[in-house]
Every structure is written in C-alpha cells, then in structure tokens.
Amino acid sequence: MSENTQVTLPTIAMLGAGSMARAILAGLLAPHVSVEGAVRVTNRSADNAASFDNEPRVQAWATATNPEANLEAVRGAAIVLVAVKPAMVPDLLDEISPALAEGAIVVSVAAGVTTATMEAHLPEHVSVIRTMPNTPSKIGLGVTGIAAGTRSTPAQLDLICGMFSTVGEVIVLPENMIDALGSISGSGPAYVFYFIEQLTKVAITHGFSAEQAQKMVQGTFRGAVELLAQSGEEPQELRRQVTSPKGSTERAIAVFDDANIEAILLKGTQAAIARSEEMARGE
Numbered sequence: 305m306s307e308n309t310q311v312t313l314p315t316i317a318m319l320g321a322g323s324m325a326r327a328i329l330a331g332l333l334a335p336h337v338s339v340e341g342a343v344r345v346t347n348r349s350a351d352n353a354a355s356f357d358n359e360p361r362v363q364a365w366a367t368a369t370n371p372e373a374n375l376e377a378v379r380g381a382a383i384v385l386v387a388v389k390p391a392m393v394p395d396l397l398d399e400i401s402p403a404l405a406e407g408a409i410v411v412s413v414a415a416g417v418t419t420a421t422m423e424a425h426l427p428e429h430v431s432v433i434r435t436m437p438n439t440p441s442k443i444g445l446g447v448t449g450i451a452a453g454t455r456s457t458p459a460q461l462d463l464i465c466g467m468f469s470t471v472g473e474v475i476v477l478p479e480n481m482i483d484a485l486g487s488i489s490g491s492g493p494a495y496v497f498y499f500i501e502q503l504t505k506v507a508i509t510h511g512f513s514a515e516q517a518q519k520m521v522q523g524t525f526r527g528a529v530e531l532l533a534q535s536g537e538e539p540q541e542l543r544r545q546v547t548s549p550k551g552s553t554e555r556a557i558a559v560f561d562d563a564n565i566e567a568i569l570l571k572g573t574q575a576a577i578a579r580s581e582e583m584a585r586g587e
C-alpha cells in the first residue's frame with residue numbers, strides 16, 4: 305500500500321459496524337482516501353450508531369430504532385460491505401435485496417459464507433466478492449484475501465482490491481483458499497496477541513512486575529517485527545543472529561522444537577478451517 309496514492313471510491317455502505325468493519329472504516333477515513341458521500345454504516349444498537357455522532361464523514365443507522373436501517377443504508381450504494389456474524393448473512397441479504405442498486409457489489413467479510421450462498425440470496429444484477437481481512441487494517445497494516453464470485457467482473461474485482469489496498473496488503477485467491485488464508489492472517493492477529501499474553505505471564509513468573517513484563521515482551525515483539533521489516537533479512541537469519549552457538553537461546557529453541565510448535569500451529573489452523581466450513585453450512 306502506498307499512503308501517498310490518492311484513492312477515490314464510490315458510495316459505500318457497511319452493514320454491521322463491529323470490530324472488523326470499524327477497522328476497515330478507520331482506513332477508509334484516512335486522508336489519502338476519498339469516498340463519495342458519507343460512508344453509510346449500520347448496527348443493531350442505538351449506542352453503537354451514536355458512537356459515530358461526531359464523525360461527519362459517516363452516516364449511521366441502528367436497526368433497533370429504525371427497522372429500515374439496512375435498506376436505507378444500501379439504497380444507491382455502489383459497494384455494500386457485509387460485516388455481520390456469518391450466521392446472519394443469508395437473512396441480511398434477503399432483507400436488503402429489494403433496495404440494492406443495479407450493478408451494486410456486495411462484499412462479504414464473513415468467515416465461511418461462500419459466494420454461492422450469497423449469490424443465491426441476491427438478485428442477478430448484483431455481484432458478489434468474498435474477502436477475509438484482519439484487524440490491523442485499522443492502522444493501514446491489514447492483510448486481506450479476496451475471491452471473486454461468479455457474477456463479478458475483473459473491473460469490480462480491481463475496485464474492491466483498490467478499496468482493501470487502502471488498509472493494507474491484498475492477496476487475490478481462488479475461493480477454495482479463503483478459509484486457509486483466514487486461518488493464517490484472518491485469525492493471525494489473535495495468535496500473536498495470545499503469544500504476547502503467554503510470554504508476559506512467563507515473565508511475571510520469573511519475578512518481573514506486570515509493567516516490566518509488558519515493556520520487555522511488547523518491546524521485543526515490536527522490535528523483532530520491525531527488524532524483520534527493515535533489515536530485508538529472512539527470519540531464519542535473524543534468528544541465527546540471536547542464537548549464539550552453545551548459548552542460552554539454543555537451549556530454549558531446542559525445547560520449542562521438542563514440543564513441535566509447527567505441528568501445534570498446523571493443528572490450530574486446521575481447527576480454524578474446520579470451523580469456517582461449519583459456518584459455511586450455517587452451523
């Protein structure tokens with residue numbers, strides 16, 4: 305992504321302005337992005353909708369106070385981002401179908417929900433694109449997997465790639481790889497935070513205060529990732545530079561190798577993929 309490239313996007317409606325949609329919205333409100341009109345967003349609760357009261361670039365509706373909220377938000381929108389929980393997607397698409405503009409693109413971020421399911425719940429004139437973003441989109445460092453539906457054109461795919469490029473990296477994939485991508489980069493920020501939490505607990509067990517533990521663990525993750533980004537070196541080489549022969553790091557890595565961390569990560573990601581497949585079946 306280039307922060308300096310000005311991007312212009314047509315009218316956008318976001319249905320379900322929760323964690324994921326708000327992360328994308330933060331990117332869309334960046335200075336290098338201009339969206340036609342206010343970005344329209346919907347929530348269920350009035351409190352959530354009210355959180356946008358001081359943001360003139362966003363127009364918010366709540367279904368709790370306006371049962372027509374989703375219909376009003378999508379009317380005339382060129383891009384409709386669907387960001388409610390996966391199980392709610394089919395009903396939401398049925399609800400908005402009558403109000404969708406001719407040629408609108410419905411873009412889903414919902415885990416598991418296939419383009420076939422979405423297309424079956426939308427009129428023929430509406431295209432579908434399936435995505436799997438992640439929450440670092442909020443600071444422009446997201447990774448989004450994108451798969452075309454059967455009715456989307458290359459130009460529509462380009463437009464949606466451009467939209468997600470405003471919040472980070474984009475990877476276009478065949479749809480059968482989206483769940484696997486979700487198990488790596490979609491869920492991945494949670495894995496990273498989980499490792500940070502675990503290492504912080506370990507530091508406290510070694511006798512450090514919570515404040516000291518936080519400083520050393522977060523500083524180390526941040527420093528290591530930034531070193532990786534800035535050095536252009538492979539992670540293996542950067543690890544070698546830390547792991548002195550016959551030194552202390554070598555002993556720690558040997559313990560991790562014995563525990564077969566790779567196999568544990570494979571098992572975890574397979575469990576995430578299996579859950580996405582369950583969600584695709586509406587379970």
Ligand SMILES: NC(=O)C1=CN([C@@H]2O[C@H](COP(=O)(O)OP(=O)(O)OC[C@H]3O[C@@H](n4cnc5c(N)ncnc54)[C@H](OP(=O)(O)O)[C@@H]3O)[C@@H](O)[C@H]2O)C=CC1
Nearest residue numbers: 320321322323324347348349352387388389390413414415
């Ligand atoms: N969180 C993540 O890291 C990622 C999430 N996703 C996908 O994003 C989607 C949303 O997840 P997430 O953001 O975590 O969930 P959240 O619960 O944070 O957000 C869901 C939002 O949907 C709103 N909502 C519920 N029903 C309706 C409705 N009928 N009309 C309008 N809005 C409605 C809720 O409003 P209210 O709170 O007022 O009830 C809430 O703001 C899921 O499909 C998930 O698979 C994909 C990639 C990563």
Ligand SMILES: O=C(O)[C@@H]1CCC=N1
Nearest residue numbers: 414415486490491492
């Ligand atoms: O946990 C979930 O289902 C969603 C999809 C990837 C990240 N969050």
